[in-house]
Amino acid sequence: MQLARVIGTVVATVKSPGLEGVKLLVIQPLDRxxxxxxxxxxxxxxxxxxxxxELVYFVAAREAAQAMxxxxxxxxxxxxxxxxAVATLDGATP
Amino acid sequence: xxIGRVVGTVVSTINVPAFDGRTLLLCDLLDPAxxxxxGYVIAVDSVGAGAGETVLLLDEGNSARQVLVAPGxxxxxxxxxxxxAVDEGPAMxxxxxxxxxxxxxxxxGRARPKAPAAARPNTPAAKRATTPAAARPxxxxxxx
Numbered sequence: 001m002q003l004a005r006v007i008g009t010v011v012a013t014v015k016s017p018g019l020e021g022v023k024l025l026v027i028q029p030l031d032r033x034x035x036x037x038x039x040x041x042x043x044x045x046x047x048x049x050x051x052x053x054e055l056v057y058f059v060a061a062r063e064a065a066q067a068m069x070x071x072x073x074x075x076x077x078x079x080x081x082x083x084x085a086v087a088t089l090d091g092a093t094p
Numbered sequence: 095x096x097i098g099r100v101v102g103t104v105v106s107t108i109n110v111p112a113f114d115g116r117t118l119l120l121c122d123l124l125d126p127a128x129x130x131x132x133g134y135v136i137a138v139d140s141v142g143a144g145a146g147e148t149v150l151l152l153d154e155g156n157s158a159r160q161v162l163v164a165p166g167x168x169x170x171x172x173x174x175x176x177x178x179a180v181d182e183g184p185a186m187x188x189x190x191x192x193x194x195x196x197x198x199x200x201x202x203g204r205a206r207p208k209a210p211a212a213a214r215p216n217t218p219a220a221k222r223a224t225t226p227a228a229a230r231p232x233x234x235x236x237x238x
Contacts, residue, residue, distance in 0.1 A: 001118075001136035001171060003104075032101065032120065032134045046110050046168065057104060057118070057136050059168050063155040067110050067168035080168050081109030081118075088102030088120060089145050 003030045003083065006054045010042050018073035025050060025079065027058060032088070043077035044068060055083040096135075096151040097124045097177060100143050104136055112167035119143060119173055121151060126182045137171040138162065150175035 008026035015022075023045040031037040034055070043058050046067035050056050056079045058064075064078035065071050098121035106118065117139040125131040128148070135151065140161055143149045151171060152158055158172045159165055 002134075003136065032122070047108055049108050057106070059170055061155065061170060063158075063168045063170040065168075066155070066166055067112075071166065078168060081104075081106040081113055083104055083106050085105040086102060086120065087105065090101075 001057045044075045046078045098151045137173045139173045148177040149173045
């Protein structure tokens with residue numbers, strides 16, 4: 001799992017069966033200092049509460065679909081939690 | 095599996111139910127020599143690892159779910175061990191930091207709780223607990 005910032009939403013009317021009602025968000029993966037790292041991704045929102053601007057963590061690969069109500073859906077990145085705080089040895093980062 | 099160093103924790107209240115009650119550890123990835131290999135990962139703890147410790151990371155979903163006994167959980171990365179040393183070629187690399195020995199001591203302390211008083215019959219506490227009050231010798235009164 002990695003940290004990411006939600007930076008937008010994706011609206012799609014025509015979707016693969018099983019993806020109806022699934023919220024899709026654009027996320028920017030972050031490094032440990034919370035700086036952008038790598039390309040942006042579209043992730044399914046498995047917590048139903050994430051929104052733009054929020055710090056989240058996401059899971060990639062097959063396990064992303066496991067986070068959805070129906071685990072047999074074409075999802076390869078899913079937001080599985082909203083971060084309250086990241087406490088590191090260097091000092092806490094809100 | 096990969097080697098990493100725990101550098102912190104991630105706190106989250108709103109999450110997928112599979113993560114309830116689990117500890118998320120922020121781990122820097124290391125090369126076998128113990129140097130940062132670049133990158134990090136958020137892993138679910140299964141061994142009670144703490145900040146500063148060098149750990150063994152399992153990064154495969156099916157095994158992760160088996161280790162955590164969590165069928166269907168969206169978990170891929172799990173801390174499955176605490177590394178003491180890596181024997182790489184001629185030299186043995188001892189990993190860990192200042193915090194590691196302290197954390198290890200704390201863990202041993204928790205793993206071996208103090209036996210109850212009754213199990214240690216020769217201590218004063220056990221004698222008090224097993225002898226009725228009337229049978230105890232009267233305490234000599236201190237004179238003023």
